[in-house]
Amino acid sequence: MGKKRRSQLLLELPFSSEPPVFTSAAVGLPRIMRRPAASFTMDITILDSADARLLRAGVTVAHRVVDGLGEWYLAAPGWEPHLPAERIEPLGATGDLPDEFGRLIRPIVRRGVIGTLAALHCERDEWALRTSEGTVAAIVRDDRVTVRRSGMTTARYREVTITASQPLTGQQRDFLASAALSVNATIVDEFPTLRQRIGAPATGLTGFPARGPLHRDASLEEFVTWVFTKHLGEITRADLRRRGGDPNDCAEVTDRVWAFGRDLRGLASVLEPSWREETERLLAGLPFTTAGEADGTVLDVIESLVLAVRAPRLGNLSQKPAAQVLFERAEQATMILADRCRTLEANAADDKWAGALRAAEHLELVATVAEPLFAKPLRKLLRQLGEVVDDLRAADGATSLPEFDGLSAAQAFQLGQESERKRALVAKARRDFIHEWPERVVEARKQLKKAAKKIRATA
Numbered sequence: 001m002g003k004k005r006r007s008q009l010l011l012e013l014p015f016s017s018e019p020p021v022f023t024s025a026a027v028g029l030p031r032i033m034r035r036p037a038a039s040f041t042m043d044i045t046i047l048d049s050a051d052a053r054l055l056r057a058g059v060t061v062a063h064r065v066v067d068g069l070g071e072w073y074l075a076a077p078g079w080e081p082h083l084p085a086e087r088i089e090p091l092g093a094t095g096d097l098p099d100e101f102g103r104l105i106r107p108i109v110r111r112g113v114i115g116t117l118a119a120l121h122c123e124r125d126e127w128a129l130r131t132s133e134g135t136v137a138a139i140v141r142d143d144r145v146t147v148r149r150s151g152m153t154t155a156r157y158r159e160v161t162i163t164a165s166q167p168l169t170g171q172q173r174d175f176l177a178s179a180a181l182s183v184n185a186t187i188v189d190e191f192p193t194l195r196q197r198i199g200a201p202a203t204g205l206t207g208f209p210a211r212g213p214l215h216r217d218a219s220l221e222e223f224v225t226w227v228f229t230k231h232l233g234e235i236t237r238a239d240l241r242r243r244g245g246d247p248n249d250c251a252e253v254t255d256r257v258w259a260f261g262r263d264l265r266g267l268a269s270v271l272e273p274s275w276r277e278e279t280e281r282l283l284a285g286l287p288f289t290t291a292g293e294a295d296g297t298v299l300d301v302i303e304s305l306v307l308a309v310r311a312p313r314l315g316n317l318s319q320k321p322a323a324q325v326l327f328e329r330a331e332q333a334t335m336i337l338a339d340r341c342r343t344l345e346a347n348a349a350d351d352k353w354a355g356a357l358r359a360a361e362h363l364e365l366v367a368t369v370a371e372p373l374f375a376k377p378l379r380k381l382l383r384q385l386g387e388v389v390d391d392l393r394a395a396d397g398a399t400s401l402p403e404f405d406g407l408s409a410a411q412a413f414q415l416g417q418e419s420e421r422k423r424a425l426v427a428k429a430r431r432d433f434i435h436e437w438p439e440r441v442v443e444a445r446k447q448l449k450k451a452a453k454k455i456r457a458t459a
Contacts, residue, residue: 020185022127060075220319
């Protein structure tokens, strides 16, 4: 950045002022010559939704007419490699936005309707500033831009950029700066962005914020925002990769949406029920197998997360310490699991074993989503929980009788043997689980006690 600033001088000028006189034989810059090939007039139509969600996310979509020739322009430097840093396509016969542009930006704009947000008229003049020896010392670019919104002029600005082609002497730099100041120019470190030039709503917050670091003392609102921001970024980028490659390759986006659903269930006890249930209904179509199945659902999931990241619905728990709230939920889930497993017997009804499995899976979800807030004790408990869940799944085999109708005697015999083998495996898994459970309870309580101590120490 330092090298760029030394090689460039950025100036903001009054729109109608005379250009500065940048020539002086005394400092070795006697001549300046216009560069016709680099000077032009450009009309730019910025396309976006009414709330400028593309610009707010750092994506520019525009129709440009340069000296009478039309072209489409897409720039998203902050989204590489999922979106191009800059891409230009010639104007098609229909004049419509290229289908590929529309497909690529869809996860960013979601279901927003694209239309004209602003129109810019730019007059660019470019000059070559020459030394006494005839070499080019610097390129001077003078842009005068008029911004119109809804047919009305909302801003006019003028930007002059002097880019050194060779090292300038201190005397030459001082002269150029003095010449600029003589016409009321302002020397700046950088120009305002296109968003700032257009104004509200383009200057609003992005729908895709960067995820900052997580602090151990984070409030529940800060933690849930952190979790949702992670999923928003991962789902959006997975969908951008799908749209930029094989639209029917839904494996990655399915995995990302599934991971969000897992954490959504893990946070179920602290989220506003109606919002959570509505969001969970969006996930009912998993796994996606075709582009048609993924397209609409993923857009709705992204939209839901964009809103949740701004203001997660947590009720009166939002400002409480996240570690404390989620640890209490983990403790409650542990007590429920312990209560259900304590009464298990090898010959207990299947629904009792299924209930214990559901309790273990719920505890695993709660502990997994809270893991970033806790240190080693909870991570050790998570490893043990994984073993408990696996063992309960092995012990949860249904013992319903197989269907023999329509089978030959040999087929029925083979099916009966297979069924009996499964029943025997389930019975053994249940006996083993009952035998190991008391030791597991002791270890789980030990790890919970350590985790509680650490939470109290940081409270």
